[in-house]
Amino acid sequence: xxxxxxxxxxxxxxxxxxxxxxxxxxxxxxxxxxxxxxxxxxxxxxxxxxxxxxxxxxxxxxxxxxxxxxxxxxxxxxxxxxxxxxxxxxxxxxxxxxxxxxxxxxxxxxxxxxxxxxxxxxxxxxxxxxxxx
Amino acid sequence: xxxxxxxxxxxxxxxxxxxxxxxxxxxxxxxxxxxxxxxxxxxxxxxxxxxxxxxxxxxxxxxxxxxxxxxxxxxxxxxxxxxxxxxxxxxxxxxxxxxxxxxxxxxxxxxxxxxxxxxxxxxxxxxxx
Numbered sequence: 001x002x003x004x005x006x007x008x009x010x011x012x013x014x015x016x017x018x019x020x021x022x023x024x025x026x027x028x029x030x031x032x033x034x035x036x037x038x039x040x041x042x043x044x045x046x047x048x049x050x051x052x053x054x055x056x057x058x059x060x061x062x063x064x065x066x067x068x069x070x071x072x073x074x075x076x077x078x079x080x081x082x083x084x085x086x087x088x089x090x091x092x093x094x095x096x097x098x099x100x101x102x103x104x105x106x107x108x109x110x111x112x113x114x115x116x117x118x119x120x121x122x123x124x125x126x127x128x129x130x131x132x133x
Numbered sequence: 134x135x136x137x138x139x140x141x142x143x144x145x146x147x148x149x150x151x152x153x154x155x156x157x158x159x160x161x162x163x164x165x166x167x168x169x170x171x172x173x174x175x176x177x178x179x180x181x182x183x184x185x186x187x188x189x190x191x192x193x194x195x196x197x198x199x200x201x202x203x204x205x206x207x208x209x210x211x212x213x214x215x216x217x218x219x220x221x222x223x224x225x226x227x228x229x230x231x232x233x234x235x236x237x238x239x240x241x242x243x244x245x246x247x248x249x250x251x252x253x254x255x256x257x258x259x260x261x262x
Contacts, residue, residue, distance in 0.1 A: 051203070052259055117174060132183065
C-alpha cells in the first residue's frame with residue numbers, strides 16, 4: 001500500500017533528488033524534515049526560556065546555562081538548528097541561482113558560515129558551562 | 134548554456150494567499166538564519182566573555198529598539214514554526230485540498246500573531262515581577 005493524497009496514491013515514498021553532487025549521499029530533503037520535527041519542541045523551549053531570562057544578570061544567566069539539562073538542550077538546539085538552516089538556505093540558493101559557478105560559490109559560503117556559527121555557539125556554551133566560574 | 138526558464142518564477146505568478154505564505158516561509162527562514170544567528174551568537178559570546186561584556190550586551194538587547202526587533206523576530210519564528218508544521222502535514226498527505234490550505238494558511242497567520250503577543254506578555258510580566 002502506498003501513500004495517498006486526495007487526488008490519488010503513489011506506490012512508495014521516493015525522495016526527490018537532483019542529479020548533482022550536492023544532493024547525493026545524505027538525502028537533504030529527508031534531513032530537512034527530520035531536523036524540522038526535532039526543532040518543534042526544541043525551538044519553542046529555546047525562544048520562550050531564553051526570552052524569559054532577558055532580565056538576568058551575568059551570574060543568574062550563566063548559572064542557568066550551567067545546569068546540565070539546559071546545557072544539553074542548548075547544544076542540541078544549536079546543532080539541529082544550524083543543520084536545518086544549512087539545508088533551507090541551500091535549497092533556496094539552488095532554486096534561485098541558475099549559474100553553476102555562482103551557485104557553487106554561494107553554497108561554499110553557506111556551508112562555511114553555518115559551520116563557523118555552529119562551532120562558535122557550541123564553544124560559547126561549553127565555555128559558559130564548564131570553564132568560567 | 135541552457136536558457137530554459139526555471140521555476141519558481143515569482144515575477145510572472147499572480148500573488149495569492151497560498152503563494153505569498155509560501156514565499157514568506159522562505160523569507161522568514163532566511164531572516165531567522167541571518168538575524169537569529171547574529172543575535173544568538175552575540176548573546177552567547179558576550180556571556181562567555183564575562184560579566185562586563187554581558188552587561189553591555191544586556192543593555193543593548195534590552196533597549197526599546199532591540200525589543201521591537203526581538204518582537205518582530207519572535208513573529209518570524211512563530212510564523213516559520215507554524216507554517217513548517219503545515220508543510221510537514223502536507224508532506225504526510227494531509228490538507229492539500231484548496232479549502233483546507235486556505236484555512237490552515239489563515240490559521241498560521243492568526244496564531245503566529247497570538248503566540249508572539251502572549252510570549253512577550255509572559256516575558257515582560259516576568260521582567261516586572
